[in-house]
Amino acid sequence: MSITNPATGKAFRWLVMLLLSAIGGWLAYVMLVLSRSPAGLGDQVAAQLNTTGVGNPVTAVLLNFRGYDTLLEMAVLLIALLGVWSLGGLADYQDTAPGPTLDTLSRVLAPMLIMVAAYLLWVGADAPGGAFQAGSVLGAAGVLLQLAGWRLGDCFSGMLLRVVLISGLGLFILVGAGLLLIGGAFLQYPPALAGGLILLIETAATLTIGATLAALFLGNRPGLGPKKADPEKTEPDHGNQHP
Amino acid sequence: MLHWAFDGLLGTGLLWLAWRALTTPDLFKAIVLFFSFGLLMALAWVRLNAPDVALAEAAIGAGLTGALLLAALARLDTSNQPANPVTGDGESDLVDH
Incomplete structure (x- = not known):
């Protein structure tokens, strides 16, 4: 909102300040009250940890107790990207040749970042x-490569990129639905399979989050690529390819 | 004793950086301050024994959000230039809200 009248603006500021102080005081009060009660579900989590597979x-x-939340987070990320894409018409970055330092550094760092990502996963x-x-x-790693002037090749930026972008959420939902089919609840992993399923979901999620x-x-929606693009001969991890 | 001094310094630094990031008129400087805020925040999470959150904060909060903000700033500059080529009028507009 915009306030043009200076007197109204000042009154508005005081009102906001008053409200903020009230909220701050209330939060402080709540925190003081809460700190007396024993906190957290840590004990329950620790007691059930051996059934989770991790x-x-x-x-x-x-990924296990509150897998549903993580599923929705993946959806939020996808929706955010769709929102940015739907803006459309953003200016492309200029194709500037990177200096020798950035060029060399990005070539050393990008594979290392990918390894660190795999390790963290x-x-x-x-x-x-x-x-x-x-x-x-x-x-x-993707941002660094883009800054160094690297662009996703045409054959990767079409269908393949979109498959990677939805694979995290898609696999999550598929696993959940599959568990529903074999008689469990949505995303309720059987303890014997939990570790493998979680690793599978996390791997897809990592690729999706990185690509997203x-x-x-990048901002702009990458084109669907040339007509004769063949999605089968390409590999999913597009992040580690130099031109 | 040393812990208290470090934590106090960290907390004060966080508040100060947050205040500077919100009030500085230069958008680029604000983003750099936001980067530093994220890094110190990651340290604060480590001090709170939450290494998972610290990792996420350092990678997403400090790193990628900052990069996205910088990308947005670059786009703002290019989209502002044709509109008002003479004055930097649009920029004060952006800061005020």
């Missing part, structure tokens, strides 16, 4: 890490 309680909560089962961290590192973040940085 050793890291955070991953257990994110793998280690997430038992230690801090996981799909979102790994995906954002992968996305950072890099595509968000």
